[in-house]
Amino acid sequence: MLQVRNASVFFSARDGRVVHALDRASLDIDANSIVVALGASGCGKSTLLNAIAGFLPLSEGSITLDGQPVGSPGADRGVVFQKDTLLPWSSVADNVALGLRFAGVPARERRERAEELLGLVGLESFADAFPHELSGGMRQRVGIARALATDPKILLMDEPFGALDSLTREQMQELLIDVWARTGKRIFFITHSIEEALFLGTTVVVMSPRPGRIVARFDLDFVRRFAAERDVRAILSAPEFAELYDEIRSLVHRPHAETDTPRKVLQ
Amino acid sequence: MTDFARPGDSVVEPLNRPKIVRLHPFGLDGARTGPISLATAVLLLAAWFLVTHYRLVPPLFLPTPQEVATQFLAIVEDGYAGATLWEHVSASLFRIFSAAVIAASLGIPLGLAMGLNRWAKGVFDTPIEFYWPLPPLAYLPLMIIWLGIGEVSKIVLLTLAMFAPVCLSAQAGVRALPIERVNAALSLGAGRWQLFRAIVLPSALPEILTGLRIGIGVGWSTLVAAELIAATRGIGFMIMSASHFLATDVVFVGIGIIAAFAFAFSYGMRLLEAWLVPWKGKS
Ligand SMILES: Nc1ncnc2c1ncn2[C@@H]1O[C@H](COP(=O)(O)OP(=O)(O)O)[C@@H](O)[C@H]1O
Ligand SMILES: [Mg+2]
Numbered sequence: 001m002l003q004v005r006n007a008s009v010f011f012s013a014r015d016g017r018v019v020h021a022l023d024r025a026s027l028d029i030d031a032n033s034i035v036v037a038l039g040a041s042g043c044g045k046s047t048l049l050n051a052i053a054g055f056l057p058l059s060e061g062s063i064t065l066d067g068q069p070v071g072s073p074g075a076d077r078g079v080v081f082q083k084d085t086l087l088p089w090s091s092v093a094d095n096v097a098l099g100l101r102f103a104g105v106p107a108r109e110r111r112e113r114a115e116e117l118l119g120l121v122g123l124e125s126f127a128d129a130f131p132h133e134l135s136g137g138m139r140q141r142v143g144i145a146r147a148l149a150t151d152p153k154i155l156l157m158d159e160p161f162g163a164l165d166s167l168t169r170e171q172m173q174e175l176l177i178d179v180w181a182r183t184g185k186r187i188f189f190i191t192h193s194i195e196e197a198l199f200l201g202t203t204v205v206v207m208s209p210r211p212g213r214i215v216a217r218f219d220l221d222f223v224r225r226f227a228a229e230r231d232v233r234a235i236l237s238a239p240e241f242a243e244l245y246d247e248i249r250s251l252v253h254r255p256h257a258e259t260d261t262p263r264k265v266l267q
Numbered sequence: 268m269t270d271f272a273r274p275g276d277s278v279v280e281p282l283n284r285p286k287i288v289r290l291h292p293f294g295l296d297g298a299r300t301g302p303i304s305l306a307t308a309v310l311l312l313a314a315w316f317l318v319t320h321y322r323l324v325p326p327l328f329l330p331t332p333q334e335v336a337t338q339f340l341a342i343v344e345d346g347y348a349g350a351t352l353w354e355h356v357s358a359s360l361f362r363i364f365s366a367a368v369i370a371a372s373l374g375i376p377l378g379l380a381m382g383l384n385r386w387a388k389g390v391f392d393t394p395i396e397f398y399w400p401l402p403p404l405a406y407l408p409l410m411i412i413w414l415g416i417g418e419v420s421k422i423v424l425l426t427l428a429m430f431a432p433v434c435l436s437a438q439a440g441v442r443a444l445p446i447e448r449v450n451a452a453l454s455l456g457a458g459r460w461q462l463f464r465a466i467v468l469p470s471a472l473p474e475i476l477t478g479l480r481i482g483i484g485v486g487w488s489t490l491v492a493a494e495l496i497a498a499t500r501g502i503g504f505m506i507m508s509a510s511h512f513l514a515t516d517v518v519f520v521g522i523g524i525i526a527a528f529a530f531a532f533s534y535g536m537r538l539l540e541a542w543l544v545p546w547k548g549k550s
Contacts, residue, residue, distance in 0.1 A: 088546035
């Protein structure tokens with residue numbers, strides 16, 4: 001289990017003032033769950049993810065993975081970025097196998113594992129292509145395969161589909177659910193799309209800015225329903241979906257309290 | 268468009284090729300300049316021929332193209348100042364290449380270190396920023412006083428001239444490295460050396476090659492200065508020595524040889540770039 005406890009982050013802004021980017025955030029990410037952080041930009045989502053990934057130390061609080069405090073970045077936490085970070089000089093297969101290369105896995109085994117993972121994301125015939133020959137959606141799939149290659153304990157995804165067109169985005173969401181259902185990885189996923197959050201999350205935490213806070217938490221079962229029945233329309237047209245959509249919408253758009261109102265935590 | 272489209276999927280049969288259009292360009296945008304350049308070269312040659320043919324300029328200042336060509340053949344056959352043309356060329360090539368190898372093997376690691384390490388940057392920034400704008404002719408006397416008049420002072424002078432562009436470009440290569448790429452590698456378990464080897468070095472490679480190309484160009488343009496130092500061989504020496512005897516045609520031959528080599532090397536470096544960093548400019 002990944003546990004975030006009272007995590008706070010303060011940055012210094014350019015004018016010397018202090019930015020309170022994350023305020024006492026607490027979060028559990030259990031096995032087999034997809035926790036989605038939802039909020040407008042600037043509410044500390046990336047800050048939280050970067051702290052979990054180990055790119056950023058916390059000002060206060062703690063983060064533990066299976067009881068061990070997380071330190072510097074490592075292969076136990078796979079990261080998928082919004083902007084693809086594939087190496088332009090390596091083939092798709094070599095990109096997927098990069099983490100295995102770092103771990104000293106022999107070349108033949110790397111290749112086999114890369115092909116297996118490319119199969120998982122539907123790109124088996126592109127092993128020898130180069131990143132610049134792929135579309136944005138395909139590159140993100142390579143990014144997912146690469147993050148899975150080292151068999152991490154958790155997958156961290158920072159608006160991975162944010163730069164994609166909405167049609168590709170829907171395909172990618174379904175692909176991610178397939179990957180999750182097959183690998184059972186726990187996932188921490190960031191988005192500013194309410195629909196994406198509802199569709200993907202077993203848990204959705206809503207965040208609000210200045211200071212970045214978790215203001216609400218919802219446990220959902222749409223994604224499990226989809227994994228079992230594979231009927232998108234049934235889910236999107238379910239009355240619960242619409243109700244939750246409205247509820248979260250009003251939370252996200254609520255003029256955030258400048259006064260220090262106690263945090264409203266639902267469910 | 269499907270997600271699976273590969274480049275080249277929808278190539279049309281050449282027989283019923285439709286009219287191909289494209290957006291109106293601005294600026295050059297890859298327009299072909301080759302024929303224009305060639306025409307310019309032909310015109311310049313013609314102008315040279317006419318100017319000398321009608322004696323508009325005294326032959327001492329500007330020899331005719333024929334004279335230069337004859338002189339070139341004479342030098343090819345008989346050599347110049349007691350050495351064959353090949354001995355002059357190889358003396359210059361040896362100096363330039365020794366200097367390039369030294370400049371690259373010092374400049375690339377130091378530039379990378381300066382891009383990565385506060386101490387390296389702090390210590391070496393001041394001396395490099397101080398010396399590199401100086402014209403090599405300015406420190407040429409020091410080279411002679413300190414290192415004598417043998418090969419060493421010539422090669423050190425060329426090395427100094429080439430070192431700065433190589434070192435600065437390696438630094439720029441590290442600076443251009445996106446932090447996301449570093450973070451991605453770290454979260455894939457890269458150690459420090461692996462990060463350097465698999466991410467930093469290849470990311471900086473395009474800039475490094477550009478720096479080498481500029482460095483070798485600077486080397487050619489410093490060659491004459493280096494061979495001012497008591498040389499008896501070399502294309503730069505040939506030019507300087509000929510100028511003492513007002514042998515303008517030999518000066519022209521020397522200039523032509525340097526230009527041809529410099530051009531060939533620059534072109535070779537471009538080919539090397541296309542081969543080593545084919546991804547440059549893509550994604
Ligand atoms: N390195 C930084 N230095 C200063 N301020 C930062 C830095 N990174 C983020 N911030 C600020 O922290 C807040 C939260 O940022 P971020 O976590 O990126 O938000 P989100 O990902 O939700 O859009 C923003 O106000 C942002 O301007
Ligand atoms: Mg963000």
